[in-house]
Amino acid sequence: MSAVKFHITTRSGNARTGVIATPHGPIKTPAFIPVSTKATVKTLDVHDLQKLKAPAVLANAYHLYLRPGPELIAKLGGVGEFMGWNGPTFTDSGGFQVFSLGFGLEHGVGKVANIFPDEDLQGRASQTRKRLFNIDKDGANFVSHLDGSKHRFTPENSIEIQQMLGADIIFAFDECTSPLHGKKYTAEAMERTHAWAKRCLQAWTNRDKQGLYGIIQGGAYKDLRIASSEFICALDTPGIAIGGSLGKSKKDMYEIMDWTIPVLPEDKPRHLLGIGEVEDLFGASARGIDTFDCVSPTRNARNGSVYIRPENGGTAKNKYSINIRAGKYSQNTEPIDPGCKCFTCQNHSRAYIRHLFVSEELLAMRLATIHNLHFIFTLMAEIRHAIQQETLHNLADNWQINP
RNA sequence: UCCCGGGUAGCUCAAUGGUGGAGCAAGAAGCUGUUAACUUCGAGGUUGUCGGUUCGAAUCCGACCCCGGGAG
Numbered sequence: 001m002s003a004v005k006f007h008i009t010t011r012s013g014n015a016r017t018g019v020i021a022t023p024h025g026p027i028k029t030p031a032f033i034p035v036s037t038k039a040t041v042k043t044l045d046v047h048d049l050q051k052l053k054a055p056a057v058l059a060n061a062y063h064l065y066l067r068p069g070p071e072l073i074a075k076l077g078g079v080g081e082f083m084g085w086n087g088p089t090f091t092d093s094g095g096f097q098v099f100s101l102g103f104g105l106e107h108g109v110g111k112v113a114n115i116f117p118d119e120d121l122q123g124r125a126s127q128t129r130k131r132l133f134n135i136d137k138d139g140a141n142f143v144s145h146l147d148g149s150k151h152r153f154t155p156e157n158s159i160e161i162q163q164m165l166g167a168d169i170i171f172a173f174d175e176c177t178s179p180l181h182g183k184k185y186t187a188e189a190m191e192r193t194h195a196w197a198k199r200c201l202q203a204w205t206n207r208d209k210q211g212l213y214g215i216i217q218g219g220a221y222k223d224l225r226i227a228s229s230e231f232i233c234a235l236d237t238p239g240i241a242i243g244g245s246l247g248k249s250k251k252d253m254y255e256i257m258d259w260t261i262p263v264l265p266e267d268k269p270r271h272l273l274g275i276g277e278v279e280d281l282f283g284a285s286a287r288g289i290d291t292f293d294c295v296s297p298t299r300n301a302r303n304g305s306v307y308i309r310p311e312n313g314g315t316a317k318n319k320y321s322i323n324i325r326a327g328k329y330s331q332n333t334e335p336i337d338p339g340c341k342c343f344t345c346q347n348h349s350r351a352y353i354r355h356l357f358v359s360e361e362l363l364a365m366r367l368a369t370i371h372n373l374h375f376i377f378t379l380m381a382e383i384r385h386a387i388q389q390e391t392l393h394n395l396a397d398n399w400q401i402n403p
Numbered sequence: 404u405c406c407c408g409g410g411u412a413g414c415u416c417a418a419u420g421g422u423g424g425a426g427c428a429a430g431a432a433g434c435u436g437u438u439a440a441c442u443u444c445g446a447g448g449u450u451g452u453c454g455g456u457u458c459g460a461a462u463c464c465g466a467c468c469c470c471g472g473g474a475g
Contacts, residue, residue, distance in 0.1 A: 037437050058436075096436045105438080112435055132438080145438045176436075215436090243436065253435095274436040295437045302440055303433085327430070357440095358429095365440055 004169055004211025004238045006269040006290070012390045014261065014288040020239075020269050022056075022088040022168035023209055024080060029269065029290040030387075031055040032281065032380050033090060034298060034373055038063045039073075039083040041373075042298055043366040046084045051343070052373050056088035056168075058293040061161045062097040062153070066144050070164035078166025089167040090293065093158045093200075095215070095243070096274070098140045099176035102133035109178045111274060112246050112253065135175060137192065155199035163206045171241060171273075172200040174215040179248045186219035186245070193217045194231045201235055211238035213271055220247040222259050229263035240264055241271040242289075250279065257287045264288075278307065278320040278379065282396050283403040285383045297376045301368035304357050307375040308337040310400045319400060324368065329354045342374035343367075 006029075008018040020027040027033075034041050034049075036057040041049060049057065059079050064070065076082045080089045096111075104110060106129060133142040139154030158173035174193040177186050197214050204212045214232040218224030232240060242260055246253040253275070264270055269290045276284065276294045284292065297307070304325040308314055313322060322329075324336065335345035336353060344353070344367040356364030386395040396403050 035437065042437080043440085060437080063437085090436095092436050097438090100436090101438065110435070171436075174436095241436085246435085271436090276435060280435075292435095294435050295439085296435045299434065299437065299439065299441085303442090304440095305434080323432080325430095360440070362440075 002211060002238050003207065003209050004269070006239070006267065008266070010388045012387045012392060013286065015286050015387045015392055016288060016290070017384050017387045018269070018290060020088075020169075020290070022211070024086060024088045024168050027055045027088055027291065028384060030281075030285040030380060030383055031291050032276075032297075032376050033058045033291055033293040035060075035293055035295045036083070036085075037295075038067075039079055041369070042302065043362075043369045044373075048366075048370060049085065049087075052370065052377055054087065054373065054377065056090060056291075057083075057085060058090040058092060059083075059165065059167065060092050060094070060097075061158055061165060062092075062094035064091075064165055065094070065161050066146055066151075070161045074164040074166065080166070080168075088169070090169040091162045091165050091167040091171070092273075092293075093162060093171040093173040094153050095158070095171070095174040096176050098133045098135055098142075098153070099178070101142065101145065102131045102135060102140070103178060103181075105129050106131040107178070107180060109180055111176055111178060111244065112248075135192075139173075155196040156203045159200050159203035159212075163204075163210065167210065169211050169213060169239065170204075171213050172197045172215050172237070174217060174243055176243055177217065177219050177245045179220065179245045179252075181219060181245065183219070183221050183224070186217070186221060187224055189244075190217040190219075190224055190228050194228070197232060197235055201237065213237055213239035213241045213269075215241045215243040215273070216260060217244040218256075218260075219245040220252050220256060222255075225256055225259045226263055229260045233263060233265060233268075237268075239269045239271060241273050243273040246275070250283070253280070254283055254287070257284060257289070261288050278376075278399070279401050279403070281376070281379060281383065282392075282399065282401045285380075285387070286392055286396075286403045297372040298369050301372040302365040304364075304368065306336045306353070306368050307372050309339070312338055324350060324353050325357045326354070336368075336371050337375065340371065340375065341378075342371050344371040344374075 005021045008016045010017045018029045033056045037060040039059050073082050133140050141152050155173040162170040175189040177189045214235050214237040216228045216232045218228040271291045272284050272289045276292050305321045306324045307321050310319040329350040332350040386392040
């Protein structure tokens with residue numbers, strides 16, 4: 001008996017709408033899942049999340065393992081119960097931290113294009129910091145970023161931790177690579193991820209309560225992506241995630257999706273890890289992605305970057321957000337995004353939000369987070385509606401996007 | 404009126420004869436499975452004014468202006 005079931009409700013081209021049934025309720029797809037790394041969507045409480053109609057939240061095994069510990073969370077009823085959230089929950093495996101606190105920390109890079117296409121590892125040498133994770137064949141040793149204590153993750157204990165955390169959807173322990181990794185290393189990491197995925201499948205015993213997603217790797221290499229897709233799909237997990245490096249540009253990212261998605265079975269939910277920005281949500285939904293998670297809306301909100309529709313004052317370079325700290329908003333009485341129905345825009349001006357940011361008032365981050373998540377959830381609802389109406393291209397045109 | 408101290412970036416202050424700096428503020432950019440209320444960057448100056456000494460003055464000298472404190 002599978003804990004996670006998916007059925008498609010409509011199709012339009014490669015895009016589809018559907019419902020993922022979880023033990024804590026349904027998720028209408030395509031859906032954006034906000035990140036609640038340490039069992040909180042930063043600055044918000046669960047009442048906010050309910051009012052915003054967050055479809056689910058995604059917490060993190062590495063962070064919750066270090067603090068407060070999976071035993072405690074298990075004892076207190078699992079991560080959802082612990083944080084007072086009664087909707088669906090996901091946990092990430094800690095695989096991303098193997099990368100972000102290992103290679104990523106050492107070289108100052110992420111999984112997507114935050115470098116110039118011709119920049120290489122040499123050019124990044126000045127940004128090196130000491131890595132906290134060291135990977136090996138069977139897992140990864142790491143030192144806690146909190147207190148320097150030594151720990152080890154393996155596929156088996158990642159799954160065990162995630163079973164203790166008790167989220168509805170859990171992810172295989174994988175190795176994420178960066179756009180800076182060459183094909184040889186990316187292939188090694190992929191093979192390791194495949195071996196680990198089999199071990200995760202073995203270790204996954206709580207099948208009637210939690211659904212496991214396998215994770216496809218392969219970087220920006222077509223043959224690797226296809227091979228990885230075939231391998232992971234053959235494991236027959238309840239869901240499939242696309243992880244790893246998504247290249248050095250949005251074009252690369254879409255290319256990777258175009259290689260990968262045709263290999264995937266129609267009847268399983270597809271999660272795109274760590275994406276997205278506004279354009280990405282269109283492009284990936286149009287290609288048949290069902291769920292996303294990303295820190296971008298919440299982190300950007302806390303850093304003063306708030307989302308707007310393109311007609312409301314964006315620049316050619318940045319059509320979908322403004323920097324609300326900018327001096328030019330000091331007397332601006334409009335809401336962040338005119339027409340937005342969120343609490344923040346219904347009640348407060350750009351001038352006030354700017355003042356709160358400039359004054360380093362905590363409310364700034366909360367109001368901005370409410371806005372950005374409302375914006376993204378509204379966008380996802382529009383995308384679902386457009387898929388149902390077969391008008392996704394019109395919607396994209398309205399948003400000045402070529403997905 | 405006299406005495407003392409001071410006047411350098413928006414603010415608080417360094418620099419004691421040898422190319423005027425810092426912190427904060429202000430400005431801009433960035434952030435994609437959160438080590439992130441984070442990171443990066445640029446700009447900003449006739450050193451109160453006028454004169455003098457000196458190869459060279461924020462620095463020494465004189466006058467004046469302004470601020471603070473004290474005396475009468």
